[in-house]
Amino acid sequence: MATTVTPKPPAEKKNRLGLTREAYTGGKSTLCSGCGHDSITAQIIQAFFETGVDPKNVVKVSGIGCSSKTPAYFLGQAHGINAVHGRMPSLATGANAANRKLKCIGVSGDGDTASIGLGQFCHLIRRNVEVIYIIENNGVYGLTKGQFSATADMGTAHKKGEINEMPPVDCCGLAVELGCGFVARSFSADFKQLKALLEAAIHHNGTAVLDVVSPCVTFNNHPASTKSYKYSKDHEIPLHDIDIIPHFEPQAEIHIEPGTTREVELYDGAKIVLKKLEEDYDPTNRAQATQSIERSRQAGQFLTGLIYLDTARRSYVDQLHLVDEPLANLPQSRLRPDPKALDEIMDSLK
Amino acid sequence: MPSENSQTPNVNDFSIHVATINGSGSQTSNNVLMRTIFQMGVPVSGKNLFPSNIQGLPTWFTIRASKHGYIARRKEVEVLVCMNPETALDDLKALPPNRVCIYDAPLKLSNKRTDCTFFEIPFARLVAEIPETDARLKKLLANMCYVGVAAELLGLDLAESEKALMKHFKGKTKPVALNMKALNLGVDYVRKTYPKAQVPYRIERMNATGGKIIVDGNMACAIGALMAGCSVIAWYPITPSSSLVESFIDLAKKYRHDPQTGKATYAVIQAEDELASLGMVLSAGWAGARAMTSTSGPGISLMAEFAGFGYYAEVPAVIVDVQRVGPSTGLPTRTQQADLLEVAYLSHGDTKHIALLPGTVEECYSMMQDAFDLAERFQTPVFVLSDLDLGMNNWMADPFPYPTKDFDRGKVYTDADIEKLRAAGKKFERYRDVESDGIPWRTLPGNPEEGGSYFTRGSGHDEAARYTERPEEYQRVMDRLARKYETAREWVPKPELTGGPVADIGIIAFGSSHTPVLEAMDQLSADGIRTAYLRLRALPFHRSVQEFVALHPRVYVVEQNRDAQMLKLLKADLPAELCTRLRSILHYDGLPVYADAIHEGIKRMEVPQRVVSGGKGPGTRGEE
Ligand SMILES: Cc1ncc(C[n+]2csc(CCOP(=O)(O)OP(=O)(O)O)c2C)c(N)n1
Ligand code: SF4
Ligand SMILES: [Mg+2]
Numbered sequence: 009m010a011t012t013v014t015p016k017p018p019a020e021k022k023n024r025l026g027l028t029r030e031a032y033t034g035g036k037s038t039l040c041s042g043c044g045h046d047s048i049t050a051q052i053i054q055a056f057f058e059t060g061v062d063p064k065n066v067v068k069v070s071g072i073g074c075s076s077k078t079p080a081y082f083l084g085q086a087h088g089i090n091a092v093h094g095r096m097p098s099l100a101t102g103a104n105a106a107n108r109k110l111k112c113i114g115v116s117g118d119g120d121t122a123s124i125g126l127g128q129f130c131h132l133i134r135r136n137v138e139v140i141y142i143i144e145n146n147g148v149y150g151l152t153k154g155q156f157s158a159t160a161d162m163g164t165a166h167k168k169g170e171i172n173e174m175p176p177v178d179c180c181g182l183a184v185e186l187g188c189g190f191v192a193r194s195f196s197a198d199f200k201q202l203k204a205l206l207e208a209a210i211h212h213n214g215t216a217v218l219d220v221v222s223p224c225v226t227f228n229n230h231p232a233s234t235k236s237y238k239y240s241k242d243h244e245i246p247l248h249d250i251d252i253i254p255h256f257e258p259q260a261e262i263h264i265e266p267g268t269t270r271e272v273e274l275y276d277g278a279k280i281v282l283k284k285l286e287e288d289y290d291p292t293n294r295a296q297a298t299q300s301i302e303r304s305r306q307a308g309q310f311l312t313g314l315i316y317l318d319t320a321r322r323s324y325v326d327q328l329h330l331v332d333e334p335l336a337n338l339p340q341s342r343l344r345p346d347p348k349a350l351d352e353i354m355d356s357l358k
Numbered sequence: 359m360p361s362e363n364s365q366t367p368n369v370n371d372f373s374i375h376v377a378t379i380n381g382s383g384s385q386t387s388n389n390v391l392m393r394t395i396f397q398m399g400v401p402v403s404g405k406n407l408f409p410s411n412i413q414g415l416p417t418w419f420t421i422r423a424s425k426h427g428y429i430a431r432r433k434e435v436e437v438l439v440c441m442n443p444e445t446a447l448d449d450l451k452a453l454p455p456n457r458v459c460i461y462d463a464p465l466k467l468s469n470k471r472t473d474c475t476f477f478e479i480p481f482a483r484l485v486a487e488i489p490e491t492d493a494r495l496k497k498l499l500a501n502m503c504y505v506g507v508a509a510e511l512l513g514l515d516l517a518e519s520e521k522a523l524m525k526h527f528k529g530k531t532k533p534v535a536l537n538m539k540a541l542n543l544g545v546d547y548v549r550k551t552y553p554k555a556q557v558p559y560r561i562e563r564m565n566a567t568g569g570k571i572i573v574d575g576n577m578a579c580a581i582g583a584l585m586a587g588c589s590v591i592a593w594y595p596i597t598p599s600s601s602l603v604e605s606f607i608d609l610a611k612k613y614r615h616d617p618q619t620g621k622a623t624y625a626v627i628q629a630e631d632e633l634a635s636l637g638m639v640l641s642a643g644w645a646g647a648r649a650m651t652s653t654s655g656p657g658i659s660l661m662a663e664f665a666g667f668g669y670y671a672e673v674p675a676v677i678v679d680v681q682r683v684g685p686s687t688g689l690p691t692r693t694q695q696a697d698l699l700e701v702a703y704l705s706h707g708d709t710k711h712i713a714l715l716p717g718t719v720e721e722c723y724s725m726m727q728d729a730f731d732l733a734e735r736f737q738t739p740v741f742v743l744s745d746l747d748l749g750m751n752n753w754m755a756d757p758f759p760y761p762t763k764d765f766d767r768g769k770v771y772t773d774a775d776i777e778k779l780r781a782a783g784k785k786f787e788r789y790r791d792v793e794s795d796g797i798p799w800r801t802l803p804g805n806p807e808e809g810g811s812y813f814t815r816g817s818g819h820d821e822a823a824r825y826t827e828r829p830e831e832y833q834r835v836m837d838r839l840a841r842k843y844e845t846a847r848e849w850v851p852k853p854e855l856t857g858g859p860v861a862d863i864g865i866i867a868f869g870s871s872h873t874p875v876l877e878a879m880d881q882l883s884a885d886g887i888r889t890a891y892l893r894l895r896a897l898p899f900h901r902s903v904q905e906f907v908a909l910h911p912r913v914y915v916v917e918q919n920r921d922a923q924m925l926k927l928l929k930a931d932l933p934a935e936l937c938t939r940l941r942s943i944l945h946y947d948g949l950p951v952y953a954d955a956i957h958e959g960i961k962r963m964e965v966p967q968r969v970v971s972g973g974k975g976p977g978t979r980g981e982e
Contacts, residue, residue: 035813035824064811067803069641080813080825087803089644089814091637091671092663098592098629098637103803105590105625105638106647110804128637131630331621335589336646336802340765342623343587343648345613347760353581353609354757357571 024060024256032057034084039074044196044222044237045144049081051199052113052142055206056083059254066111069099071125073117074151075144075222083113094125097132100139101324107334108325111210112139119149122158122177129179133186135324136214140206143179143217144196146224147235154227165232181301183217184294184316190216191297191316195240196223201312204250204280208314211255213275214323221310240310247291247300247313249283275319282314291317367560370400370425372436374508377449379442381413383498386526388419390537391505392752393522394514395423396572399564403429404752405950410597410691416445423561426880429754430873431747431950436559437512439504440465441481450474458557460507462500475557477548479507484543488536499540506544513560516545571757575748578719578758579678580605582726583650584613585761588676590649592627592638594657597690598746599680602652632657636664636675640739643674644814646770646802648730650676655697656686658704665739666705669839670817672789672798674733674740674768676726681745683948692948693746695869696919701741702897702927707817708836712846713741713897717872719753721851721895727761728851734768736846737800745918747950748870769799776807788812788823789835796842843898850896853903858890863964864910866903866940868894868924870950871916877953878960885957887964894924899931907936914960916943918951 020028032053037046056063068079068088076096079088091099096114103112121129121143132141147160159179160172183191190212194202202220209216221240223229229236234243248270255277270282272291282291290296297316304311331338374391378384385406392404403422409415422432438453440446440461447470450459455473463480481500485491488499509516520538527533548555579602583591593603607626614623629635635651642649653661658679668675681697683689701713712732714725725742733740771779776786786809789798798821801810812823817835820826857879867875872893879889892906907913907928915925922942929937943959945951 064806064808065804067645068813085808085811087645087801087805087811087814089641089671091640091814092667095633095637095664098634099641101627101629101634102590102592102638102641102643102647102649103645105627106642106645106649107802107804110645127630128634131634325625328625328627329622330625331616331619331623334646334804335623335625336642336804338587338589338623340587342616343589343614344585344761344765349613350581350585350758350760354571357573357577358569358757 023057025062027057027060029053029057031085032063032083034079034081037081038077040226042225043074044146044224045075045078046081047196047199048142048144048202048220048222049078051202051206053082055203055210059207059210060256061111061210065109066113067103068113068115069096069103069139070115071096071117071120072151073120073149074224075115075117076120078115078144079113094120094123095128096120096125097128097137100141101132101135101137104137104139104325105328105330106336108330109334113142114139115142115144117150117157118143118145118147118159119157122179126158126177130182130186133183133188133215133217136189136321136327137324138214139216140209141215141217143219144222145179145219145235146222146228147233148224148228150224150227154224161234164234165230167227167230178301178305179217179219180315181298184297184301187321188217188316189214189318189321192216192218192314193312194218194220195244195310195312196220197237197241198244198246198312201246201250204252205314207252207254208250208274208280211274211276211278213319214321243308243310245304245309245311246285247289247311247315248285250314251281251283253279253281272317273319280314289313291315294318367558368436369560369562370423370564372423372559373432373434374421374437374439375435375449376419376421376439376504377442377445378417378419378501380409380411380415380417382501384417384419384441384501386498387501387505388421389752390502390519390522390526391508392421393525393572394509394519395421395561396567396754397518397521398515398561399567400425400561401427401429401566401754403754405431405747406751407949408691410689416442425564425566427566428873428877428953430877431952433952433954437508437557439508440467441501441504458511458559460504460511477507477511477552477555479504479544479547484547485540487543488539491536499537502537502540503544506541507548509541510545510548511555511557513562516541567754569757570754572752572754573719574601574750574752575716575719575722575744576602576680576750577605578722579652579726579742579744579749580609581758582723584609586648586727586730587765588648588650588730589624590627590639590642590647591624591651592629592635592642592649593651594629594632594635594653596654596657598682598750599652599654599657599678601750602678602680632660633664636661636668636677639675639677640664640668640673643733644803648734650678650730652678652680654680654682655684655700658697658700662705665711666707666709667816668739669705669709669711670707671814672737672800673814674737676729676733676740676742678742678744680749681743689948691746693870693950694918694946694948695743695745695871696923696946698743698919698923699921699926701743710843711739711741711897712736712850713743714851715743715868715895716748717869717893717895719748719755720758722748723758725851731766732846732849735766735849736797736842737768738842743869745870769797771799771801771810773805773807773810776801776805776810780809785822786810786812787821789819789838790821791838791841795845796838796840797845847898847900850898850900852900853895853906854893855906856891856893857888861888861890861910863887863889863960864906864913865889865891865916865960866894866906866913866924866928867891867916871918874951874953874956875916878956881953881957882960885961887961897927899928903928904932904936907932907939911939912941913939914941914943916951916956918945920944920946
């Protein structure tokens with residue numbers, strides 16, 4: 009009798025916590041197949057898995073939109089809150105204040121961030137709340153069936169032919185202007201770069217803005233759109249190739265040819281290695297960052313990579329001078345002043 | 359010329375009305391005057407009537423001394439102090455005959471009426487004698503000077519004024535001495551110029567304020583929040599609520615820093631607007647902190663969307679609404695109870711909220727603590743409805759007792775609980791009604807057990823917090839939320855009954871209408887109308903409300919708004935046959951309701967054949 013030999017499956021890869029990739033997945037996506045947002049979800053899963061963040065120590069926050077639904081599709085073991093349109097930043101801020109030990113990831117759309125939520129976006133950055141802020145940017149309101157959003161480029165066309173005549177809100181330019189310490193732009197189809205940027209963002213101690221062009225296959229992937237897969241592929245100009253050396257495995261050196269790279273240290277000691285492409289780009293130079301954004305805008309290019317990095321600013325919880333333990337975990341004995349204190353207050357009112 | 363008055367003086371039962379200019383420093387003088395009376399053991403209350411302005415517009419302050427212990431606003435004025443040229447003529451016109459008017463000499467009021475006793479004081483000239491002071495300081499001192507004039511005329515003890523100044527200047531002797539100098543200039547001027555003057559109003563020592571405190575409702579709420587262990591506040595400044603958070607900040611700086619590290623056990627976040635404030639509060643509450651915000655009507659309007667989310671997603675939050683009048687371009691520095699309906703149903707869909715209705719500063723303190731407990735017990739936004747009168751005016755009260763109850767953190771599964779569930783072959787399900795009280799169990803982010811997390815969204819979820827749009831599952835969520843609201847009836851502060859048991863009529867009121875109602879009950883009783891008064895202290899209503907209405911043929915609902923908002927809520931809750939018993943006493947001119955208005959309003963409807971003297975106050979309307 010012939011015997012069939014089932015090949016032993018390769019041992020599933022585990023991260024430094026001993027967890028498999030499976031531990032970082034979430035519910036099944038309900039987005040249109042081919043939607044850029046799903047690719048971003050996949051890279052979020054991969055980045056958290058490879059960095060070895062305990063998913064139970066993560067909180068996921070989001071606004072409303074196709075993009076804002078995605079936190080249900082990754083890190084199923086993390087608590088998540090999907091609230092109201094455009095107000096994800098306030099959720100990140102409150103969760104951060106209540107429990108500073110949790111890693112916060114926020115997902116938003118271009119409508120969610122650049123229209124209804126523009127105010128909260130700006131103020132989150134001003135405060136430097138520690139959150140990985142992902143804008144899944146498709147230039148339209150996906151969930152309400154394809155209206156232009158405020159990031160639609162001038163001259164881009166609507167599916168029905170209408171041309172947008174208003175200049176876009178550039179979330180990266182705005183973030184740099186507002187003093188954001190981590191500003192990056194990427195493309196949902198550029199898996200390697202996106203994952204590296206996400207990993208770098210995980211190591212950042214403050215607001216990390218990632219504006220990721222993420223085509224809407226249903227409403228904004230036509231030939232006259234500037235946020236289609238084809239247009240984005242054709243116009244993408246990466247600033248550099250990116251690799252991350254995590255702080256927990258400094259020995260995992262990557263091969264570097266002298267003079268071709270630039271190394272930047274992230275907040276927690278991890279390093280980001282930027283391989284020069286056309287020119288030497290220094291992401292710690294704010295003036296250069298602003299200039300590059302402006303030049304690429306004028307040239308109609310789609311500039312991606314780590315645009316700006318400043319790890320020196322204190323995060324919001326540090327500015328609040330909070331105790332080390334999460335406020336949420338403080339017992340009554342540390343929250344309610346003793347009777348002597350109340351007596352003192354009462355005496356002052358007599 | 360002041361006349362020598364031989365009528366028997368009114369002792370400890372009159373009001374002093376001071377008209378000044380906003381920003382002229384009269385606040386300090388008024389407080390010193392009020393505290394002097396208070397420290398002499400006489401029950402006193404102070405009402406600040408101020409404009410929406412920082413400097414230049416007219417301001418009034420009314421101090422009421424009441425040997426009977428009434429601390430509500432009183433409309434009648436006995437002693438008028440005129441410092442403001444812009445309003446002096448009107449202020450004087452409103453003064454009833456045979457009263458006293460102290461005025462700044464340049465106003466030349468004495469020839470304007472013959473039926474009042476005038477005291478003309480050249481304040482500016484008097485304080486000009488004080489050396490080494492600039493023009494601004496002189497203005498402040500002129501105000502202090504009228505305290506001296508009043509002290510001399512009314513028999514106040516200057517030693518108490520000095521004590522009050524010491525308190526105000528936190529023991530700094532230099533400003534105290536300077537102010538006492540100004541005060542004494544007033545005293546001396548009266549003695550010299552009007553040596554034989556006698557006014558028919560006197561303050562004499564009593565023993566009715568010993569051990570009491572003077573506090574405004576916002577400070578009382580702040581102390582309550584402090585004792586409730588509030589650890590996150592997000593807010594946006596707005597009168598009349600700002601001083602609540604600012605008081606909290608002052609207290610927390612002193613009492614909520616870790617003794618070892620000096621680090622804070624609280625976060626106060628000044629948000630970019632009120633919608634952001636509530637978003638921050640909700641996520642902080644969701645993550646396990648005791649979180650609150652404080653605002654006024656316009657801020658509540660902005661919060662509407664998040665309030666609905668909080669209700670449906672079942673997230674604790676405490677929201678204080680220090681109510682004021684209408685929109686920002688209404689009368690933002692006046693008082694009303696007109697956000698009631700807005701708050702009761704705030705937001706989209708079938709929302710109805712728990713709301714607490716403090717009627718005194720003591721309750722501002724205690725109900726803030728209740729609010730945090732209820733928010734966590736019921737996993738929902740809980741509103742505390744104060745108002746400008748309660749929140750920003752000074753009230754006499756007993757010192758607040760130290761809380762006797764531990765925090766109620768509600769139904770929260772810890773990691774050990776999740777493990778136990780698993781051991782028993784069960785799973786954590788966020789929205790399962792385990793005890794049939796409508797309140798499910800929750801876990802907090804960071805729970806280290808597998809199976810301890812869940813994804814929070816609005817109402818589109820099943821018991822296990824999975825997304826669903828199935829009709830029967832949605833309806834189950836809605837029915838459970840309604841059940842939870844019913845459970846709350848027994849948990850919220852119960853109504854408080856005063857008077858009765860035998861009564862001709864019932865009165866229902868809430869919030870800052872409380873003290874005027876108590877006074878009006880005495881007035882009605884003097885007219886032979888026996889009353890029982892049920893003070894509502896929370897939404898949803900306790901069943902005793904229905905019992906109370908059933909006991910009385912006519913029930914007068916007193917409230918400070920135009921549209922009888924509380925009466926509408928009662929009608930929505932009571933059986934139809936009881937609703938016909940409800941009558942409205944409405945007051946909505948922006949000033950606090952006062953006893954005479956309630957008394958006369960009720961009497962007019964109770965004794966229609968009898969002509970009531972005095973007439974109703976502006977804005978007070980009786981409706982059958
Ligand atoms: C207050 C409010 N207004 C409008 C909507 C309707 N709405 C839902 S999603 C959305 C736009 C989402 O666009 P975007 O953020 O770009 O997300 P996408 O679907 O494109 O990923 C709008 C307008 C809403 N949910 N809430
Ligand atoms: S409508 Fe567009 S954005 Fe939404 S899921 Fe489909 S492809 Fe994605
Ligand atoms: Mg979009």
